[in-house]
Amino acid sequence: MLNVEYMWDLLPVLLSYLPLTLQMASIAMVFALIIACLLAVVRVSKVPVLNGAALLFISFFRGTPLLVQLFLFYYGLPQLINALISINGVTAAVLGLTLHFSAYMAESIRAAIVGIDRSQTEAALSIGMTQSQLMQRIILPQATRVATPTLMNYYIDMIKATSLAFTLGVTEMMGATQKEASGSFLYLEAFLMVALIYWVVVEVLSWGQRRLETHLNKAYQR
Amino acid sequence: MITLESVSKRFGQQPVFTDVDLHLEQGEIIVIIGPSGTGKSTLLRCINFLERPEAGHITVGDLRVDARRASRADILALRRRTAFVFQNYGLFANKTALENISEGMIVVDKLPKAQAYARAREILERIGLADKADAYPASLSGGQQQRVGIGRAMAANADVILFDEPTSSLDPQWVEEVLGLMKQLAAEQQTMIVVTHEMQFARDVADRVVFMDEGQIVEQGPPEALFTNPQDERTRRFLRKILAPTGQALP
Numbered sequence: 001m002l003n004v005e006y007m008w009d010l011l012p013v014l015l016s017y018l019p020l021t022l023q024m025a026s027i028a029m030v031f032a033l034i035i036a037c038l039l040a041v042v043r044v045s046k047v048p049v050l051n052g053a054a055l056l057f058i059s060f061f062r063g064t065p066l067l068v069q070l071f072l073f074y075y076g077l078p079q080l081i082n083a084l085i086s087i088n089g090v091t092a093a094v095l096g097l098t099l100h101f102s103a104y105m106a107e108s109i110r111a112a113i114v115g116i117d118r119s120q121t122e123a124a125l126s127i128g129m130t131q132s133q134l135m136q137r138i139i140l141p142q143a144t145r146v147a148t149p150t151l152m153n154y155y156i157d158m159i160k161a162t163s164l165a166f167t168l169g170v171t172e173m174m175g176a177t178q179k180e181a182s183g184s185f186l187y188l189e190a191f192l193m194v195a196l197i198y199w200v201v202v203e204v205l206s207w208g209q210r211r212l213e214t215h216l217n218k219a220y221q222r
Numbered sequence: 223m224i225t226l227e228s229v230s231k232r233f234g235q236q237p238v239f240t241d242v243d244l245h246l247e248q249g250e251i252i253v254i255i256g257p258s259g260t261g262k263s264t265l266l267r268c269i270n271f272l273e274r275p276e277a278g279h280i281t282v283g284d285l286r287v288d289a290r291r292a293s294r295a296d297i298l299a300l301r302r303r304t305a306f307v308f309q310n311y312g313l314f315a316n317k318t319a320l321e322n323i324s325e326g327m328i329v330v331d332k333l334p335k336a337q338a339y340a341r342a343r344e345i346l347e348r349i350g351l352a353d354k355a356d357a358y359p360a361s362l363s364g365g366q367q368q369r370v371g372i373g374r375a376m377a378a379n380a381d382v383i384l385f386d387e388p389t390s391s392l393d394p395q396w397v398e399e400v401l402g403l404m405k406q407l408a409a410e411q412q413t414m415i416v417v418t419h420e421m422q423f424a425r426d427v428a429d430r431v432v433f434m435d436e437g438q439i440v441e442q443g444p445p446e447a448l449f450t451n452p453q454d455e456r457t458r459r460f461l462r463k464i465l466a467p468t469g470q471a472l473p
Contacts, residue, residue, distance in 0.1 A: 116315075122272055123312030123371075127326035127378050128302040137329060141316045220315065220360050 006186055007193045013180065014194055017173040018201070024090060024172065025159040028097035032105055032158075033151070035098065039106035041135065044113050054106070061103035067164055070096040074168045093165035100161075101154050105147075108154075112146035113139055145216045152209040156202050163198075173197065223248050224269070224382050224413070229278030229289065231261070231268050238264045239437035241278070246382070249411040253424040253445075256434035257460060262417045263309075265434070266384045269415070270304045271297045283381045302330060305375035309387040311367045313359040313374075319346065319366075320355040323373045331379075345373045349403055365396025369403055376407070383407070385416040421464060425449055433457045449473065 039058065042050045061069065074092040078084040116139055124134040166175035173194060181190035228241040238261040246252055254262045267273040268289075269280060275289040282303040287296045313322050320342050327338035346352045349369045359367055368388060375383045385404065389397045401423050407414065408427045418424065424431050425445045432442040433452070441454045449465075452458045452473050462472050 117310075117312075119308050119310045119312035120314055123306070123308060123314070123374070126270055126272060126301060126304070126306035126308075126312075127374065128298055128330040129326070130298065133329050137325070138314050138316070145316075220358065 002192075003186055003189050006184065007189045010177075010180060010190060010193050011197075014173055014176055014197055017171065017176045018197065020090075020170075021159065021162045021173045022201075024094050024097065024162045024165065025155065028094045028101065028158060029155050031094075031098040032102040032154075035102035036105035036109050037140070039102065040109035040113060043106065043110050045131070057099075058103045058106055061100050062107075066096065066100050066161060067167065069100055070164055070168060072096075089165060089168035089170035092168055093162065093170055097158055097161060101158055105151055105154055108147050108150040109143060112143035115146060116142050145220075148216060149209065149213055152205070152212070156205055159201060159205075160198060223281070223283070224415075225279075225281040226265075226269070227279040227281075229265070229268060229275045229280065231264055231273060231275045237437060239434075242437075242439060244432070244439065246413060246415065248381075248413055250413055251408050251427055251429045252415045252432055253428035253430075254415065254417045254432045254434055255419070255421070255424060255460075256440075260434050261437045262434050263386050266306075266386050266415060266417050269382075269384055270301050270306055272306070302378075303381045305378040305380035305383045307368070307371050307375050307383060307385045307388050309390050311359070311364075311371040311391075313367055313370055315359055318356050318358055319351060319362065319370045319373075322359070322370050323377045326374065326378050342373075342377060345376050348376070348406075349373045350399075363396060364392045365399045368392060368396070368400045372400070372403055372407070376412075382413045382415060385414060385418065387417055387419070389418065389420060419464070421449075421461075421468065421470070433460065435460065 039054045042054045070093060073096050074087065074089065078087060120138055120142075121134060124138050129137070162172055163174035165172050166178060169175075171179065177190050177194040181187045184190070224244075224246040226242055226244040228243060230240045230242070231238045242265060244252075244265075254265070256262055264273055268275040269282075271292065274292075278289045280287050280289065280300065282300060285296075285299055285303060287300055292300075314325065317325060320339065323345050324335075324338040324342035327333040327341060328335055331338075333341070343352070343355065346355055349372060351366060351369055351373070354362060354366060354370075359370070362370065372383075372388070388404070389400050392400060397420070401420060404414075404416070404423070405427055416423075416428075428445045430442055431445045431448045433440050433448065433454070433456075435456050441448065441452060441457045448457065449461060450471070450473055452461060458473050465472055
């Protein structure tokens with residue numbers, strides 16, 4: 001039978017690692033958003049050379065597994081660049097998550113930008129706005145609204161993906177579970193507990209996501 | 223005053239129009255009519271470089287731009303001297319009616335926000351939408367949206383307002399209020415070029431009607447002369463076709 005008492009005891013232990021999990025995901029999310037916006041703008045405005053580079057970047061990070069990318073950053077790159085020898089697992093994981101998810105997010109942001117009615121672009125240009133004013137004041141605010149649900153989904157994915165950091169020796173929530181389980185041999189209880197924690201976190205975020213969407217859509221209601 | 227000198231435009235290999243000349247005095251109202259697909263809208267869009275003409279000179283006020291070597295700064299300067307009203311309104315969906323009108327004054331003319339809002343409120347008053355200041359475009363009727371579109375053009379303080387089929391997307395019940403507003407602007411001597419299929423409007427409001435066909439200005443003149451006694455056969459054929467169902471006198 002399930003050792004429920006053990007699970008209860010494990011809960012605070014695992015929860016103490018939750019901040020690290022959320023921290024990694026949030027830092028990666030912020031940087032991924034910035035990179036994704038830049039990639040998307042480069043793609044939409046077809047900046048020469050950069051556009052090709054962006055395409056290659058997106059293709060690579062979408063075309064290879066996250067785990068492979070993490071191993072490349074943590075075990076592979078230091079071989080090439082000496083300064084990276086001291087890279088720690090958390091940094092490598094955040095770097096990997098950032099680049100991996102920025103590639104996906106760039107495509108959703110690009111789609112959101114392209115989806116905005118062309119006449120608004122023309123209207124903005126016709127009153128004398130520059131390309132960057134058009135982007136900042138008209139296009140990106142609307143694209144943000146369109147892309148938000150998808151971006152929130154990526155954030156949720158990212159939180160779950162931080163569990164891969166344990167393969168780089170990081171003791172985050174998953175790594176901690178692994179350690180606890182191999183000490184107690186209660187694998188089912190331990191992994192069930194950590195699954196429940198991830199689940200609850202994701203549910204709370206989904207609730208926030210729905211509230212955010214309602215708020216963002218206010219202006220567009222008839 | 224606005225002048226186009228031998229302006230040409232083509233899409234790929236296909237010429238839209240070649241060597242078009244057009245001149246307007248300040249306060250003049252020109253209506254361009256003609257069959258669909260003859261380059262009327264493209265001509266209008268070339269004036270502010272929404273479409274880039276291949277050749278010719280465009281003069282608005284004291285600014286003369288050579289289409290062949292127009293720089294980004296030239297194009298920006300040209301756009302700041304002109305305003306455009308779109309068939310599909312082109313309102314900024316993330317901004318209220320007030321913000322749609324004040325946006326250009328704040329971002330382009332760098333007016334202080336309070337001053338821009340005050341002017342935008344005056345304009346809302348003039349276009350009869352004072353009570354809709356805080357409404358977003360999605361909650362406005364087609365006619366109201368187009369009036370905001372015109373309000374935004376008014377706010378630009380431009381030398382000329384270019385109207386590209388401003389009533390063509392409207393449900394019939396909203397056409398009058400938009401045309402009414404345009405007449406009001408015309409009465410205030412606002413220089414404007416209007417591409418439209420509203421023949422009655424052309425007749426009532428235009429100082430000069432320009433008939434375009436197949437990428438050429440075929441004929442132009444005061445509305446009564448052009449509508450009752452067109453000189454070119456193509457003009458006559460077009461007017462007969464378009465006026466017959468309206469019950470107006472045929473040339």
